[in-house]
Amino acid sequence: MVTIKDIAREVGVSPSTVSRALSDSPLISEKTRQNVKEVAQRLGYERNELARGLVKGSSGAVGLVVADITNPFFSDIAQGVGEVAHRFGYGVMLCDTAGKANRESDYIRLLRRKRVDGLILTSATINDPYLRDLAKTRTPFILVSRLCRSVDAPYVVVDDRVGARLAVEHLINLGHQHIGFIGGPADVQSSRDRMVAYREVLQEHGLAEKEKWMGFSDFTQAAGRKVGRQMLSPPERPSAIFAANDMIALGVLEVAEEMGFPIPDDLSLVGYNDISYASLPRIQLTTVAQPTFEMGKIATEWLLSVLSKEEILPLYRILEPHLVVRSTTTCPCVDD
Amino acid sequence: MVTIKDIAREVGVSPSTVSRALSDSPLISEKTRQNVKEVAQRLGYERNELARGLVKGSSGAVGLVVADITNPFFSDIAQGVGEVAHRFGYGVMLCDTAGKANRESDYIRLLRRKRVDGLILTSATINDPYLRDLAKTRTPFILVSRLCRSVDAPYVVVDDRVGARLAVEHLINLGHQHIGFIGGPADVQSSRDRMVAYREVLQEHGLAEKEKWMGFSDFTQAAGRKVGRQMLSPPERPSAIFAANDMIALGVLEVAEEMGFPIPDDLSLVGYNDISYASLPRIQLTTVAQPTFEMGKIATEWLLSVLSKEEILPLYRILEPHLVVRSTTTCPCVDD
DNA sequence: TTGTATGCGTTATCAG
DNA sequence: CTGATAACGCATACAA
Numbered sequence: 001m002v003t004i005k006d007i008a009r010e011v012g013v014s015p016s017t018v019s020r021a022l023s024d025s026p027l028i029s030e031k032t033r034q035n036v037k038e039v040a041q042r043l044g045y046e047r048n049e050l051a052r053g054l055v056k057g058s059s060g061a062v063g064l065v066v067a068d069i070t071n072p073f074f075s076d077i078a079q080g081v082g083e084v085a086h087r088f089g090y091g092v093m094l095c096d097t098a099g100k101a102n103r104e105s106d107y108i109r110l111l112r113r114k115r116v117d118g119l120i121l122t123s124a125t126i127n128d129p130y131l132r133d134l135a136k137t138r139t140p141f142i143l144v145s146r147l148c149r150s151v152d153a154p155y156v157v158v159d160d161r162v163g164a165r166l167a168v169e170h171l172i173n174l175g176h177q178h179i180g181f182i183g184g185p186a187d188v189q190s191s192r193d194r195m196v197a198y199r200e201v202l203q204e205h206g207l208a209e210k211e212k213w214m215g216f217s218d219f220t221q222a223a224g225r226k227v228g229r230q231m232l233s234p235p236e237r238p239s240a241i242f243a244a245n246d247m248i249a250l251g252v253l254e255v256a257e258e259m260g261f262p263i264p265d266d267l268s269l270v271g272y273n274d275i276s277y278a279s280l281p282r283i284q285l286t287t288v289a290q291p292t293f294e295m296g297k298i299a300t301e302w303l304l305s306v307l308s309k310e311e312i313l314p315l316y317r318i319l320e321p322h323l324v325v326r327s328t329t330t331c332p333c334v335d336d
Numbered sequence: 337m338v339t340i341k342d343i344a345r346e347v348g349v350s351p352s353t354v355s356r357a358l359s360d361s362p363l364i365s366e367k368t369r370q371n372v373k374e375v376a377q378r379l380g381y382e383r384n385e386l387a388r389g390l391v392k393g394s395s396g397a398v399g400l401v402v403a404d405i406t407n408p409f410f411s412d413i414a415q416g417v418g419e420v421a422h423r424f425g426y427g428v429m430l431c432d433t434a435g436k437a438n439r440e441s442d443y444i445r446l447l448r449r450k451r452v453d454g455l456i457l458t459s460a461t462i463n464d465p466y467l468r469d470l471a472k473t474r475t476p477f478i479l480v481s482r483l484c485r486s487v488d489a490p491y492v493v494v495d496d497r498v499g500a501r502l503a504v505e506h507l508i509n510l511g512h513q514h515i516g517f518i519g520g521p522a523d524v525q526s527s528r529d530r531m532v533a534y535r536e537v538l539q540e541h542g543l544a545e546k547e548k549w550m551g552f553s554d555f556t557q558a559a560g561r562k563v564g565r566q567m568l569s570p571p572e573r574p575s576a577i578f579a580a581n582d583m584i585a586l587g588v589l590e591v592a593e594e595m596g597f598p599i600p601d602d603l604s605l606v607g608y609n610d611i612s613y614a615s616l617p618r619i620q621l622t623t624v625a626q627p628t629f630e631m632g633k634i635a636t637e638w639l640l641s642v643l644s645k646e647e648i649l650p651l652y653r654i655l656e657p658h659l660v661v662r663s664t665t666t667c668p669c670v671d672d
Numbered sequence: 673t674t675g676t677a678t679g680c681g682t683t684a685t686c687a688g
Numbered sequence: 689c690t691g692a693t694a695a696c697g698c699a700t701a702c703a704a
Contacts (some may be wrong), residue, residue, distance in 0.1 A: 001474070003697055014675045019699060029673060049449045050389045051697035054680045058556045059386055063431065069414055070612065075406045082405070086443070092449050093397065094430040096418045109420070113385045114397065114427050137380075138337070254617035254659075276406065281590035282618040332602065339681060350691045355683060363689060387681035390696045 002043045010039050022047065053115065061091035062303055063111035065104060067123035069096040071219075071247065072275040073292055077122055077144060080296020088304055090117075097123055099220075105130040112139060118303040120296075124148040125187040140240045140306045142315065144299045145290070147189040154315040156298045160190045163288040163321035164197035164242070167270040170286070170323055171240045172205050172332040180213035180238035182227045182248050191216060193273065213238050217248065224251020232259055232267070239332040240268035246275045246287055253285070253328070264330040274324050284327035291319055305325060338379045341604045346375050352433055358383065380461055389451065397427035397641055401440060403459035405432040407555075407583065408611035409628055413458055413480060416632020417441035426453075435556075441466035448475060454639040456632075460484040461523040476642045478636045478651065481626070483525040490651040492634045496526045499624040499657035500578070503606040506622070506650020506659055507576045508541050510667045512604060516549035516574035517582050519564045527552060532609065549574050553584065563583035568595055568603070573670040576604035582611045582623055589664070591619070600666040610660050620663035629656055 004018040011018065013032060017092060021036035022026045053059040064081050066074040078094065080151050085092045093116055095107035104123060108130060111119060119141035124131060131151045134141060143155040177282060181198045184191035195214065202209050219222035228251055231238065243249035249271030253263055261267045271278060274289035300317045340354040347354065349368060356364045357372035389395040400417050402410040414430065421428050429452055433442035440459060444466060447455060455477035460467060467487045470477060479491040507515050515535045520527035531550065538545050549567060553559035560579060564587055567574065579585035585607030589599055595605045607614060610625035638651045 001697095014672070015697090016676080016699075017461070017674060019697095020674090023699085027673065032673085044469075046445065046449045048390075048697050050386050050395055050451045051680090052699075053386045054384075054390055054682090054697080057680075059450075064430075069405070069418075070408055070411045072406055072408075075411050078405050078430070079432055079434060081431065086431065086446070091446060092431075093427045093428045094400075094418065094507060095422065095428070096413070096415055098415060098419070108420070110425070110427060113382045114395075115384060117388045121696050133380075250616060257617060277613060277616060279695080280586060280613060280616065280619065281593060283616065305388065337681095341681080351681090352683080352692080353690060355681095356690085359683085366689060368689085384681050387696090388683075390681080390698095391683045393696075 001048070002045045003048070004045075006043060007036060007039050007045060010043065011035050038217050050130070052260060058087065058307070059115040059118050061093050061114070061116050061158060062300065063093045063095065063108075063114075063116035063119045065095040065097065065107050065111070065119070065121050065123055067097055067101075067219075068099060069094070072277065073245070073273050073290075074122060076275075076292035077296035080293040081190050081300045084297050084300040084308050090304065101125060104128070108134060112137070117150075117307050118142075120144055120303060122146060124189075126150075126186070126189050126192070127187065140303060140312055142303055143301045144295050145190065145292075147306065149189060154302065156212055156295050156302070156315065156317040156319065157190070158290040158295070158319045158321045160193035160321075161197040161200075163272065163290070164194040165201055166321065166323040167242045167272065168198050168201040168323065170329065171242065171270060172201070172207070174240075174268065174329060176240040176332050177207055177235075178213070178238040178240070180231050180241040181244070182224065182231070182252065183214070183216040183244045184219040184248070186216040188219075191219075191244050198242060219245050219247055220311075221251040221254075223245045224248035225255045226251075228252035228255040229259070232256060232261060238267075240270070240329070242270045244272055246271035246285060249285055249287070249328075250277060250283075253283075262297045264328050268329040268332070270329060278324075278326070286326045286329040287324050288321045289324050290321050295319065337384070339384070340381075342379060343372060343375050343381060343633065346379070347371050375557040394453050394643070395427075395451040396425065397429050397450070397452050398636065399429045399431065399444075399452035399455045401431040401433065401443050401447070401448075401455070401457050401459055401556075403433055403437075404435060405430070409581070409609050409611065409626075410458060412611070412628035413632035414449035416629040417456055417636045420633050420636040420640065424600055426640065437461060440464070444470060448473070454478075456480055456635050456639060459481060460525075461521070462486075462525050462528070463576065464524065476639060476648055478635045478639055480631050481526065481628075490638060492631050492638070492651065492653040492655065493526070494626040494655045494657045496529035496657075497533040497536075499608065499626070500530040501537055502577045502657065502659040503608065503624050504534050504537040506661065506665065507578065507604060507606060508537070508543070509575075510604065510665060512576040512668050514549070514574040514576070515574075516567050516577040517545070517551075517580070518560065518567070518577060519550070519552040519580045519593050520555040520584070522552040524555075525551045527555075527580050533569070534578060555581045555583055557583045557587040557590075561591045562587075564588035564591040565595070568592060568597060573597075574603075576606070576665070579607045580608055582607035582609045582614050582621060582652070585621055585623070585664075586613060586619075589619075600664050604665040604668070606665060614660075622662045623660050624657045626657050627659050631655065
């Protein structure tokens with residue numbers, strides 16, 4: 001690989017001159033700058049950012065850890081992150097825990113060894129001990145979509161209470177009185193918040209909650225199938241289900257129709273996230289939309305601004321979700 | 337950040353001793369090794385891989401460039417890449433061209449500046465000039481799923497001719513005689529190969545091909561809608577369509593039913609890739625499956641083995657696709 | 673405007 | 689087994 005020394009030799013100047021020319025330093029003559037750049041081009045020089053990073057104390061890359069890159073929710077965020085990171089010449093180191101939450105701290109260590117300049121975390125659970133350690137370090141990080149209550153860190157999230165209200169009130173407005181809720185993991189803040197709001201709304205409307213009609217599970221289609229099946233089994237079943245994310249909802253959709261409860265006729269269904277699956281023809285899931293791509297962008301913009309300013313300004317950004325009504329919800333009248 | 341110097345001072349040995357202890361060199365006493373490791377742990381030391389990479393001439397990261405991370409096809413590959421890369425302590429630098437093919441060479445330059453040890457490319461087009469340049473460098477790279485004919489590079493792909501045959505023969509076996517084809521971009525090798533095989537099979541069975549019933553487009557749902565609409569418009573429409581990927585197929589599915597051609601009753605539909613969308617309830621798309629996750633793994637294993645061996649052995653791996661018959665195909669008899 | 677010297681944190685070579 | 693020293697490629701303070 002060609003280095004500045006090679007260029008220096010070729011042009012007949014010192015390496016430092018080359019360095020300055022290449023980084024457009026003001027204290028250099030136009031002529032040598034041109035010479036240097038031309039030779040650099042000709043030799044196919046690419047600046048070694050490992051070396052540069054070593055002296056500047058920054059690698060020019062951010063770390064991104066997601067819970068499951070095959071879930072469109074996270075790949076949307078990743079796309080947002082990449083968009084702004086690349087625009088500023090930063091690289092993005094991706095780590096996918098693929099559901100194994102215990103890998104997270106390993107990944108964070110990996111990323112810190114690689115000296116990423118900052119971290120974007122989208123898979124925090126409610127009380128991750130390693131986040132406390134991370135907060136003690138000098139590496140800036142930001143939580144996206146998932147909060148961790150045990151640590152005071154910048155975040156960009158969507159108001160899950162509001163989102164869940166939107167969903168449940170929509171069902172109530174349609175006339176539903178028997179509404180089930182299937183959450184994600186109990187140790188994920190957003191999962192809890194959606195559950196809390198669900199219960200609040202029920203209470204506000206004088207609707208009784210049933211133990212059997214609410215439960216935590218996992219943010220997967222398989223979990224949706226499993227819990228959905230239980231919830232729809234005799235003796236009594238809800239006329240509507242609010243699922244804490246779209247993957248769960250898809251699982252419910254599948255199992256409900258298998259069990260002979262067509263949607264929305266026999267069961268109304270609301271998901272959460274509005275991932276690309278939700279708007280597919282034939283699916284047309286009613287769901288709560290989050291600005292995922294946007295969250296990735298905002299988080300990265302914050303991170304890069306912190307990196308340039310050298311000072312760590314707080315960011316507690318709560319975005320608004322909105323309801324997308326499609327074809328999986330209707331009034332319960334039809335079969336009453 | 338704590339360095340080996342800090343540890344050296346604390347333990348009372350030289351930095352080189354610390355370095356050796358930390359990398360489990362054989363020429364060091366068990367006692368000092370223990371001491372060093374304990375202090376390192378206590379101080380929260382994390383090896384600076386920028387510095388390490390500088391001297392070892394390797395960054396411990398691979399670059400991955402994909403055409404669209406929100407497409408499950410690519411995120412599956414990415415997951416496979418991450419799985420093996422992380423297992424060997426490598427990082428993964430992700431670049432998502434998000435459809436803008438011209439960004440690719442920029443991304444490759446970015447990744448080379450970051451001194452990634454190797455590249456995994458999944459978005460090559462048929463004749464990318466920058467791949468020729470890349471081939472001249474010392475950076476190993478491998479093409480996944482997409483070939484570039486103008487350069488002799490290692491690759492892992494699925495046999496698209498075979499896959500397309502599977503699809504078209506399935507339709508013919510069902511009794512279809514009027515079969516349309518919607519390809520992806522004309523400059524993507526796999527897109528062409530599927531088209532070629534489609535025409536071959538048609539010819540072998542004595543079926544005439546119609547100009548109007550075949551065309552290139554783009555690997556997106558929007559493109560599927562657009563071309564699908566044209567193809568299904570009067571005066572005559574095919575009884576079956578083979579789409580070069582599942583996203584296109586989904587677009588066709590949508591537009592066909594909008595136009596009053598329920599699937600599979602009035603139109604049989606086959607996709608390609610078997611992305612997660614295809615197996616969704618209500619969708620149940622008949623499609624040609626590729627081992628995506630596996631391709632990511634194989635490519636990364638090859639790359640890492642090349643990196644460890646320092647010698648660049650060839651790899652031309654062609655995997656076999658298989659047909660997954662679901663509910664979007666049936667015999668044309670019903671409406672004839 | 674340019675060159676020289678120094679250091680970033682590690683590893684490797686060579687003495688001891 | 690351990691320590692001093694050089695080197696990786698680049699940026700920068702200081703001299704010239």
